Amino acid sequence: MFSELDENEMDKIYSHSSIKTYDKGEMIFFDTEPYIGFYIVIEGGVKIFKISKDGREHVIHFIFPTNTFAEAPLFEHYDKIRREEFTYPANSMAIENNTRLMLIRSDIFYNLLEKNKTICFKMLSGLSKKLRHLNNHIESLSQGVSVRLAKYLLDELNSSDEKNKGIIELKISKHDLAAYLGTIDETLSRCLKKLQDNNVIIVKAKRIQILDISTLQKTAIG
Amino acid sequence: MFSELDENEMDKIYSHSSIKTYDKGEMIFFDTEPYIGFYIVIEGGVKIFKISKDGREHVIHFIFPTNTFAEAPLFEHYDKIRREEFTYPANSMAIENNTRLMLIRSDIFYNLLEKNKTICFKMLSGLSKKLRHLNNHIESLSQGVSVRLAKYLLDELNSSDEKNKGIIELKISKHDLAAYLGTIDETLSRCLKKLQDNNVIIVKAKRIQILDISTLQKTAIG
DNA sequence: TCTATGTATTGACTTAAGTCAAAGGTTTCT
């Protein structure tokens, strides 16, 4: 993201931004706190979520290293942010121990953006990616949980290191996965079991082995 | 959006972009067509939607005058778009007669973007707004249909001309509203009826009169 | 104004997914 900045600019960022380490379960910000800037995940993982009135948690995004989060408000609420009248639009929590984050303060970033086209483009590309992701997510939410689960598993398999062996190491807890799939722990558990009973997958804690991709693909279609 | 362009630049846009008029129900693009650029709504209305394998329609956005759509791919798939290997990520259809759209071809726009910072910022702001919108949408999708409906009605009331009189003129069909709320026509119909039976609203075709905002607000909370 | 077409409603039925409560597994820390 900052690959095209000169030394001066990098110095400016470093001197004004802080790197902090969080433990699993530690809150990064609440949706009641004033917005002070966005974050870059250096190590670990973060979930972005909201809590509905009935107490249910809804995960909107998982963010892993080299990606940013909470950057969208920068462009929509310029004035309010300057006046420190704006709060974060959701909550965020570290989901791994030793999650290292860099905070980029909004005032610093506004200056930078003025002068650097590349950053602007990178931001645009990042936002577009999230937008596409949410588009897909919305579409799938009106299908059954097993469809959503199958899609998730196939996505993970594609981005997995152990792709060839057909193994997925879940980076997130089952609870977070349920909240991300728009359901509850029990339902997720039952869906996983159903897949296991049909010899499509084998679940062992956070390790999921895919036995039958084609059935999984058929499930994902709906 | 183009307010800061000089004459030269505006000429370039006009000479290379086309304005077209569509009738209600007319398709603007399918998700199988090569991507050639994004659109600005000058008049009328447009829905962006996907069709799932079981034939159900899922509305992702409604777009009304002065707003753009199909702009996100520009930043994420630069190379593929240049090589004309990229298709639109969803379908779009006019939802009113006399819907006038301006098509901005991607190659023209890339040149423009290089030279003009303001456009870049406007794009960022537009994408951010959509992102926020989808975030909220996702959150509400895991609540009941009546909650989503109540939220929609309150939103519409706020942006309505006849706000004071407590009247909403639906700009979209009930079918589209159902698809947007992630449900089907019958369920929407029943939810509206329930609200009417409880003297919260009066529905008369596309005109909805709000009688009891506070009950509606309580419903919207979940 | 009347008809035709598309749009919206209703009823009877089925099913997926949520709730609550209890038991079973995993981690982690001393």
Next chain:
DNA sequence: AGAAACCTTTGACTTAAGTCAATACATAGA
């Protein structure tokens, strides 16, 4: 290793929302 804390699974029950099919209501066109 053992206990505590946390995370996950299971069972019995309830409910919201989907399907199918028939009917009623609007709106635009002749």
